[in-house]
Amino acid sequence: MPTRVMRAVTILFGGIWLLVVGLAGPAAAQEETFGGVLTFEREPVSGVDIVVSDESGEVGRATTDDEGAWTVQLPSTGTYKVELLTDTLPDGVTLTNPDNNPLEITVRFRGFDTRVTFNLNAPIESESLWGQFPQRFLIGLRAGLIIAMASVGLSLVFGTTGLINFAHGELVTFGAITAWALNTNFDMSILIATPLAMVAGAFLSGALDVGVFRRLQRRRVAGFQFLVISIGLALFLQNLLLLWFGNQFAPYRIGRQGGIDLGIVTTTPRDATIILLSIATLIGVALMLQKTRVGKAMRAIADNRDLAESSGINVTRVVFFVWVMGGALAAMGGVFQGLGNAVQYQMGFRLLLLMFAAVILGGLGTAYGAMVGGLVVGMVSELSTLWLRSELKSAWALLILILVLLVRPQGILGRQERFG
Numbered sequence: 001m002p003t004r005v006m007r008a009v010t011i012l013f014g015g016i017w018l019l020v021v022g023l024a025g026p027a028a029a030q031e032e033t034f035g036g037v038l039t040f041e042r043e044p045v046s047g048v049d050i051v052v053s054d055e056s057g058e059v060g061r062a063t064t065d066d067e068g069a070w071t072v073q074l075p076s077t078g079t080y081k082v083e084l085l086t087d088t089l090p091d092g093v094t095l096t097n098p099d100n101n102p103l104e105i106t107v108r109f110r111g112f113d114t115r116v117t118f119n120l121n122a123p124i125e126s127e128s129l130w131g132q133f134p135q136r137f138l139i140g141l142r143a144g145l146i147i148a149m150a151s152v153g154l155s156l157v158f159g160t161t162g163l164i165n166f167a168h169g170e171l172v173t174f175g176a177i178t179a180w181a182l183n184t185n186f187d188m189s190i191l192i193a194t195p196l197a198m199v200a201g202a203f204l205s206g207a208l209d210v211g212v213f214r215r216l217q218r219r220r221v222a223g224f225q226f227l228v229i230s231i232g233l234a235l236f237l238q239n240l241l242l243l244w245f246g247n248q249f250a251p252y253r254i255g256r257q258g259g260i261d262l263g264i265v266t267t268t269p270r271d272a273t274i275i276l277l278s279i280a281t282l283i284g285v286a287l288m289l290q291k292t293r294v295g296k297a298m299r300a301i302a303d304n305r306d307l308a309e310s311s312g313i314n315v316t317r318v319v320f321f322v323w324v325m326g327g328a329l330a331a332m333g334g335v336f337q338g339l340g341n342a343v344q345y346q347m348g349f350r351l352l353l354l355m356f357a358a359v360i361l362g363g364l365g366t367a368y369g370a371m372v373g374g375l376v377v378g379m380v381s382e383l384s385t386l387w388l389r390s391e392l393k394s395a396w397a398l399l400i401l402i403l404v405l406l407v408r409p410q411g412i413l414g415r416q417e418r419f420g
């Protein structure tokens with residue numbers, strides 16, 4: 001696509017997207033905020049009171065809405081206690097860690113929001129840890145598939161260009177926010193909003209390639225310089241998303257869903273759909289890489305860029321396709337992540353570390369490695385909660401990364417290279 005045409009289309013698309021997200025209403029006031037989404041067995045819990053207080057007494061109170069969301073504005077920075085009033089919980093639901101209620105949280109910077117998480121469960125009965133294993137396995141599978149899908153583009157970009165894109169997490173957030181705006185402001189079904197968000201994510205990613213990264217490569221920007229620019233771009237996009245979306249925690253409008261009893265596990269239509277669509281998408285990506293001309297060209301460029309170019313492959317066009325596909329997959333992963341939690345302007349940034357862990361664990365530059373690495377990271381992080389505190393689940397996933405790399409430095413599916 002000619003550069004001038006791409007610029008014009010990019011400007012037009014940017015204006016449309018700002019209009020869509022802007023219709024969500026003005027961004028929340030840049031004040032300190034506590035907020036979160038209260039769920040039990042992946043379903044929102046409404047009507048629960050949460051009180052925020054400081055040394056002088058109560059400063060705010062909120063009640064979870066139909067989507068389980070709540071927000072309390074804070075008067076200033078400082079140390080606060082956040083208490084969930086357990087007598088307002090539904091029957092049969094308790095706090096997982098009652099000793100951590102109230103939570104004491106210190107806010108040191110102005111204009112920042114803090115997500116507060118209260119974990120709920122049913123009263124502990126005689127079920128053993130291994131009895132809980134199937135349910136936790138299903139949750140880990142869902143988390144791993146989302147990480148794998150969001151990581152594929154990150155890995156392919158590195159494989160075909162050698163570039164590490166720290167702004168990839170913002171593509172995840174961008175897709176989630178776009179789908180949220182369509183779902184809430186235009187009353188659009190999430191089934192329609194998701195593919196539109198994927199188109200938006202693909203376009204933004206392609207625009208970043210044409211407008212930023214391709215130009216940097218032509219100017220032969222050094223690796224460290226590119227890394228710094230990539231981080232700066234990520235922060236810029238993150239603050240742009242904050243400007244338009246605000247620092248709220250916003251769930252999608254999908255309504256309440258009943259549980260599906262599968263015998264040893266229980267799930268919801270939403271989670272079952274996410275798992276099935278994620279598996280189908282990853283299988284589709286794998287078939288594309290193996291069976292199509294563009295997929296074979298992508299693998300050839302990842303193996304040897306110069307040889308691929310001398311063989312007649314249009315490297316620029318193929319790399320552009322990689323960026324577009326990676327942006328679409330990242331946006332889809334963002335929507336699925338938002339469906340399980342809440343949409344927030346830093347959600348992609350929080351997921352970025354796990355995406356990097358998945359890419360490195362599976363093997364740099366290979367899409368299959370990102371898929372396997374994402375599944376391992378998601379499984380380990382969720383299964384670790386059977387024995388250890390849930391707040392540390394990401395740490396154990398990173399520990400597995402370190403242990404695997406000590407044994408196999410190239411990653412699970414990576415190829416060992418010799419230097420010198």
